[in-house]
Amino acid sequence: MSSIQEMFQIHWQNKHVPELTGSSSFKLRSSLGDSERATNHRLYCGDNLQVMIHLLDEYRNQIQMIYLDPPFDSDTDYKMRISLHGVSKHQPIEQVQFADSWSKDAYLQFIYERLIVCRELLREDGTIYVHCDPKRNYLIRCMMDEVFGNEQFINEIVWHYEKWTAKSVVGFQRNHDTILVYGKTNHPKFYAQKHITENLRNKYKKGYLIGGGYGPKGLVVYDPEKPIVKKKIASGKYKVHYAQMEGKPLSDVWNIPIINPMARERTGYPTQKPEELLQRMIQSSTDEDDIILDAFMGCGTALAVAQKEGRRFIGIDSNRRAIQMTTKRLLQCMPEEHSAAFGIYLDDTYNTTDNQQPWIVKCSSSHGMLMIDGQIEQSSLHRMHIHSKKYDWRWFVDAIYIDWHYNGEVFKPSVYDIPGRNALVLGTYPVPEHASDIGICIVDIWGNSIKISHQSS
Ligand SMILES: C[S@@+](CC[C@H](N)C(=O)[O-])C[C@H]1O[C@@H](n2cnc3c(N)ncnc32)[C@H](O)[C@@H]1O
Numbered sequence: 001m002s003s004i005q006e007m008f009q010i011h012w013q014n015k016h017v018p019e020l021t022g023s024s025s026f027k028l029r030s031s032l033g034d035s036e037r038a039t040n041h042r043l044y045c046g047d048n049l050q051v052m053i054h055l056l057d058e059y060r061n062q063i064q065m066i067y068l069d070p071p072f073d074s075d076t077d078y079k080m081r082i083s084l085h086g087v088s089k090h091q092p093i094e095q096v097q098f099a100d101s102w103s104k105d106a107y108l109q110f111i112y113e114r115l116i117v118c119r120e121l122l123r124e125d126g127t128i129y130v131h132c133d134p135k136r137n138y139l140i141r142c143m144m145d146e147v148f149g150n151e152q153f154i155n156e157i158v159w160h161y162e163k164w165t166a167k168s169v170v171g172f173q174r175n176h177d178t179i180l181v182y183g184k185t186n187h188p189k190f191y192a193q194k195h196i197t198e199n200l201r202n203k204y205k206k207g208y209l210i211g212g213g214y215g216p217k218g219l220v221v222y223d224p225e226k227p228i229v230k231k232k233i234a235s236g237k238y239k240v241h242y243a244q245m246e247g248k249p250l251s252d253v254w255n256i257p258i259i260n261p262m263a264r265e266r267t268g269y270p271t272q273k274p275e276e277l278l279q280r281m282i283q284s285s286t287d288e289d290d291i292i293l294d295a296f297m298g299c300g301t302a303l304a305v306a307q308k309e310g311r312r313f314i315g316i317d318s319n320r321r322a323i324q325m326t327t328k329r330l331l332q333c334m335p336e337e338h339s340a341a342f343g344i345y346l347d348d349t350y351n352t353t354d355n356q357q358p359w360i361v362k363c364s365s366s367h368g369m370l371m372i373d374g375q376i377e378q379s380s381l382h383r384m385h386i387h388s389k390k391y392d393w394r395w396f397v398d399a400i401y402i403d404w405h406y407n408g409e410v411f412k413p414s415v416y417d418i419p420g421r422n423a424l425v426l427g428t429y430p431v432p433e434h435a436s437d438i439g440i441c442i443v444d445i446w447g448n449s450i451k452i453s454h455q456s457s
Contacts, residue, residue: 008150010142012105018113020120022053026345030411030441032331033341040291040312041342043303045323048295048316050347052117055293055314063121063314064189064290067281067302068114069131069273071100073107078270080321082445084384084395086424091385095446097270098319111140114295115147121293122184127154127285130180131273137178144182154181154188159277161258179281191284194247196222204243208232214241254280267325269299278305286311300326304333307340321447328399328418358396361442363454370429370438370454372400380446394424399443404432406439406453413441431456 026046031038044051077099083092102110118128128148132140137156145153157179164173204222207229212220219238221229233240256276259266265275278301286292288310294302297315299322306313307330317323323344334340358380362373374393381391401413417425431438438454 008142009146010108010139012108014105015109015112017116018049018053020053020056020117022050024050024054025348026051026054027348028343028410029346030344030413032327032343032413032416033339035341035343035412037341038343041307041340042314042345043297043300043323043326043342044314044316044345045318045320046316046347047318049113049117051316052114052121052293052295056117056120059121059291059293059314061121061123062291063293064123064126064287065282065285066118066122066126066128066293066295067131067278068118068128069271069294069296069298070111070114071098071102071296072133073102073104073136074100074133076100080268080270082384083421084445085397085419086392086422087395088422093384097321107136108139108143112143112147115143118293118295119147119184124185125187125189126184127188127190128182128184129157129281129285130182131177132180133177134174137180141180144180148182148184151186152182152184154183154190155252156180158253160253160255163258189285189287193250193280193284195250196243196247210238212241214239250280250284265301265304267299267329269322269325272299273301275301275305278302279309282306282309282311297326298322300329304329307334313342320449324398324443324447324449331416332418357450358446358448359442359444359450361440361450361452363438363440363452365431365438365454365456368431370402370431370440370456372427372429372440372442374442384445392424394427396444396446397425397442398445400425400427401441401443402429403439403441404435406437408437408439408453411439411441411451413439 024046026044077096079094080097081092082095084090122128130140130144141156159177159179161175163175207221207223207226209220211218214220217237217239218241219232220241220243221233222243223229224233224242232238254277256274259272259274266272282292282305289312291312291314292302292306293314295316297303297317300315303313303315303326315326327344330340330342358377360375364371374396376391376393376396400415400417402415403411403413415429419425435456438456440452440454442450444450
């Protein structure tokens with residue numbers, strides 16, 4: 001251990017190194033898309049310490065990049081707005097997704113244990129990014145020095161954004177988070193990124209620039225996709241240079257806006273991070289096919305970017321709503337040609353619904369069609385401010401997945417009915433010819449997953 005680590009270790013009550021053995025066992029419960037590809041693209045629902053200990057058997061020293069975006073010890077309950085589908089004039093309700101109140105000792109032990117397992121999972125040339133805010137970042141950095149070694153420190157990235165919070169009486173507006181970056185060893189994989197400055201962007205409005213310091217025959221390309229640029233490149237008259245080569249090396253201060261309320265990537269999950277942030281980390285520290293682990297997955301920002309960039313991924317969250325939202329996001333954000341493939345793993349003891357079922361679901365089939373119908377329990381209707389007996393059960397449904405050959409073990413849906421915010425699920429589906437034991441999973445607006453089986457008639 002280096003002297004600096006000895007000098008700056010922090011202590012708290014009951015500080016201890018966790019046992020890296022666990023009793024939890026996680027099983028593949030759902031497989032979406034091509035099942036072979038799904039093997040290395042995984043979502044786990046459970047406590048991330050238990051899951052990561054479980055992963056050690058298979059993934060010790062295998063993970064190229066880890067992103068942790070843990071609770072910040074903010075003393076806040078993070079809520080999400082829940083609204084009915086397809087009903088415009090309706091007042092949403094709020095539902096807590098995760099709590100973030102701790103005793104300081106418990107918080108430090110929570111982070112410490114997870115850092116230790118992360119170290120075991122990382123490859124020798126792997127990198128860990130830990131997202132924190134100014135309240136606890138100095139303590140986490142000290143802990144990371146202890147776990148990874150001060151020599152392994154790479155950067156403290158400042159993510160700067162504009163956000164006008166309530167005026168504080170004393171002090172400046174807090175407009176940044178910090179992301180601590182450490183390698184497992186002192187030779188992490190790293191690809192320097194270039195930043196296209198505003199100046200450069202303006203120069204290349206046309207998509208190209210002739211000359212630009214490369215002599216009269218130089219063609220500097222900013223937007224290689226523009227038809228006029230393609231034509232110029234194809235003419236063979238120019239020596240082509242790409243503008244990315246001209247950008248400034250990316251610094252450790254990143255100006256990236258927070259997600260605006262109308263952005264396409266916005267899911268509504270509290271604390272969602274922008275994809276651009278994750279894209280920079282992933283492009284800097286991984287290659288195609290490398291494995292990325294996000295142990296505080298939320299609505300799956302890191303996984304969505306990993307999927308788009310052709311990386312393998314493992315995401316963990318203890319909140320089943322996070323798993324459902326990530327599932328939808330991964331299925332929706334993929335262009336047709338690389339359709340998503342991933343598996344969902346649950347603890348053996350996992351219970352998929354709240355104790356109090358808000359639903360009675362009925363299925364029937366005739367004339368080659370499967371019909372689903374639902375009845376919502378009265379207190380749940382009242383919870384959503386509905387007091388009339390006239391309602392459409394589909395207002396309460398976020399998604400329906402159907403497996404036409406459910407073996408009772410692994411759910412492999414081939415129908416994904418995921419309506420937009422203002423639309424409804426279909427509720428009626430054509431049954432394929434050889435359908436046998438039909439498995440149906442209904443995800444409701446409160447986050448319950450209701451699985452039912454139906455024999456095709
Ligand atoms: C700050 S949010 C992550 C947001 C995410 N980066 C995104 O862009 O959506 C933290 C997440 O960690 C999850 N979480 C908190 N404690 C956990 C634990 N012990 N195990 C697994 N997940 C946990 C919460 O449910 C929450 O979804």
